[in-house]
Amino acid sequence: MSFGNIPYKSYCWSLGTTSYRTKNFNLNIESQLDLLNKFWSLPQNAAADWIANNDIQSQYYDFMKENAFVTGEAALKAKDAREKTSGLVDIGLIYDNRKLTNAGNALLNISQSQDFSANNQFQIPKDSFLFMKQLLKTSNSIDGKVVRPFIVLLFLLSKVDYLTLEEYTYLLPLCINKDITDEMPDKIQAVRNGTMSIDEVVLNIVLRMSNYTEALTLLLDNNVTEELVCTVGFNRKSRTYDKPYYPFYCALREVCVNKNTDFILQVYEKSRAIKNKPRTMWRDYLFDTSSSRAIANNPEAHFKITEISQVDNETEFKTIFFKMMHLFKVKATLSDYLDLNRRYIKTSDIILFEDNIVKLDIVPKQFFNSVIAQLYNEAFTTSDEIFNDCDLTYISSCLAIDEQVIIHGINTELGTNISTMDEAKQIVEDERYRRLAHLIDTRFTDDVLIKLLDSFENRDDEIINSIVTDNADIPTIFEYILGIIWYKASERQGKILDYMKLSLEADLLPKTHAGGGEADIVYEYSATEDYPEHTLLLEATLADGSNQRRMEMEPVSRHLGQHMLRTGNLNSYCIFATTHLDINVISDFRSRKYTPYFDTRDYSRSVDGMKIIPLQTLELKSIIQNKCTYKNLYPVFEEAYNSREIIPNWYSKCIAQEVKKGYKYSQSVEEMLVVAENQEML
Structure with a gap:
């Protein structure tokens, strides 16, 4: 029997395209804008049209490859070029013709100027502020209707305060119209209440869609065949993708309807042909183990009692099978969208993803909660300003920022008594350091830091990305981890979030920008009984051998020399951290002790010598393992600097060996005196 086609209809929104899941997300967006700008500036491309032009699209792919933005060779260059750029169209940074919009040019200018400072009431970087505005305007068209995902997210957060990662993944994207969105807060509360x-x-949302009700009716009214199963599955790509469900259905029917347990192993075997995540979900639903050997040895012992296993007739079986098949398909799709949606949302730097909880940061929360009633009216309309870098009030008149409303909201929620935005900034900063402390305690323990240092040495980049983030390149992450290590060694004193000269997401993890920024961590120390007032420049590199000499010797000494000339503090010095030190780099840095550094604009100004201390990751691990503090390390570095040891032995004797004696430096003065007295007695 032939069945008519039941069309697939989208039940969720998404940001970008799943065919382009890129690491270093911010960096890649900025680089892509730069490449497009350069591509269209070429004389031969200036008058070319992108739309329906496979030749120019293929040429852009080649241009990306020439500039090392892509590697390999795409089978369909034009398609790959479209996929690499379509997400930027969605958020208004480029037009359909792939020319930069006003908003795209604004972001490119920020990137090229390398000025990401926060100059707005949300206290977020300039690029993040632009992304936030673009997300407020971005909309999806679903079955002829419009939804703005970011406004829907703000609406839900205003109603339920936060979303768990599960709620964010599986429920938020289902809010494709006003009816579903209006009822979602109550459904979320019901989930949290256990009802x-x-x-x-x-299932409540998806199965009431017309195509699903039509498909279920068709399944219930007919004998099940392969064609029928493929018809009611309405796979997005092709009906043939659902063919494996038919033999699986037949085997499972034998077990659940006919109660023939001999078919349990066949159920497991037939599930192997189901593609991707639904296969795993079916197995988790039906079996209590993932061990194929255990199931093969005793299938009946591992077959779970579930709703489908307890049916009384085929109608019940068909209904539950249909529900579970589509539940697993929907959840697989939504979990696929999670990563991409999160990447786009995080560009705004106002949404926190912390401990599997999604929530607004302090200032944005107070502002958007105060205007959401009016802003929600825009949630199911398109924005005429999507391509423009416009003021917030052009997006919606309700987005005029009232600082007193923000201040009142902070006081109400936190029980504070502030009266100015400067005081609000201090509260935000205090909260950031609280979150940093939590991040270090839970995510960057000493064991994890040592594992990361091992991974930097071995260049296990996948491990590094999985532990930290994949929105930053490995050199940036190395600098970030060095900052964390030094903050812990400094007993968490000092404004490390200011000292690290790199961009951080709202979650306080690093992100990389096109062109990079300063390579330094500039750590400021006030005078104590252990050391004078000084600034420590920490330079981090993963270059080695000749690359290390070529890339680092001049910049490191230049950064320190210019800093000393600018500040006049001759106690300031530099630590050069790397995985493997080159002997000639050590030699060069030692020579700086005796070499003056001149102001290139005024030769009468110079510093007589510079203190540069090299440090390998091996010694960084010793610092962590021995719990050395900076007040213990400072005299080690000072003694090493003043040592007359010959260069080939200098690092190993004066730094490496001394750092390994960490117990000596991590003990209190009283403890060291006791040890000394005991040694004298012996």
Whole structure:
């Protein structure tokens, strides 16, 4: 029997395209804008049209490859070029013709100027502020209707305060119209109260769509064939993708309807042909183990009692099978969208993803909660300003910022008594350091830091990305981890978030920008009984051998020399951290002790010598393992600087060996005196 086609209809929104999941997300957007700008500036391309022009699209792919933006050789260059750029169209940074919009040019200018300072009431970087505005304007068209995902997210957060990662993944994207969105806060509360499950909410929303009700009716009214299963599955790509469900259905029917347990192993075997995540979800639903050997040895012992296993007739079986098949398909799709949606949302730097909780940061929360009633009216309309870098009030008149409303909201929520935005900034900073402390305690323990240093030495980049982030390149992450290590060694004193000269996401993890920024961590120390007032420049590099000599010797000494000339503090010095030191780099840095550094604009100004201390990751691990503090390390570096040891032995004797004696430096003065007295007695 032939069945008519039941069309697939989208049940969720998404940002960008899943065919382009890129690491270093911010960097890649900025680089892509720069490449497009250069590509269209070429005389031969200036008058070319992108739309329906495979030749120019293929040429852009080649241009990306020439500039090392892509590697390999795409089978369909034009398609790859479209996919690499389509997400930027969605958020208004480029037009359909791939020319930069006003908003795209504004972001490119920020990137090229390398000025990411926060100059707005949200206290977020300039590029993040632009991304936030673009996300407020971005909309999806679903089945002829419009939804603005970011405004929907703000609406839900205003109603339920936060979203768990599960709620964010499986429920938020289902809000494709006003009716579903209006009822979602109550459904989320029901999930939290235990009166509904996530799965029940998903099915409640999806199964009432007309194509699903039509498909279920068709399944219930007919004998099941392969064609029928493929028809009611309405796979997005092709009906043939659902063919494996038919033999699986037949085997499972034998077990659940006919109660023939001999088919349990066949159920497991037939599930192997189901593609991707739904296969795993079916197995988790039906079996209590993932061990194929255990199931093969005793299938009946591992077959779970579930709703589908307890059916009384085929109608019940068909209904539950249909529900579970589409539940698993929907959840697989939504989990695929999670990563991409999160990457786009995080560009705004106002949404926190912390401990599997999604929430607004302090100032944005107070502002958007105060205007959401009016802003929600824009949630299911398109914005005429999507391509423009406009003021917030052009997006919606309700977005005029009232600082007193923000201040009142902070006081109400936190029980504070502030009266100015400067005081609000201090509260934001205090909260950032609280979150940093939590991040270090839970995510960057000593064991994890040592594992990361091992991974830097071995260049296990995938491990590094999985532990820290994949929105920053490995050199940036190395600098960030060095900052964390030094902050811990400094007993968490000082404004490390200011000292690290790199960009951080709202979650306080690093992100890389096109062109990079300063390579330094500039750590400021006030005078104590252990050391004078000084600034420590920490330079981090993963270059080695001749690359290390070529890339680092001049910049390191230049950074320190210019700093000393600018500040006049001759106690300031530099630590050069790397995985493997080159002997000639050590030699060069030692020579700086005796070499003056001149102001190139005024030769009468110079510093007589510079203190540059090289440090390998091996010694950084010793510092962590021995819990050395900076007040213990400072005299080690000072003694090493003043040592007359010959260069080939200098690092190993004066730094490496001394740092390894960490117990000596991490003990209190009293403890060291006791040890000394005991040694004298012996």
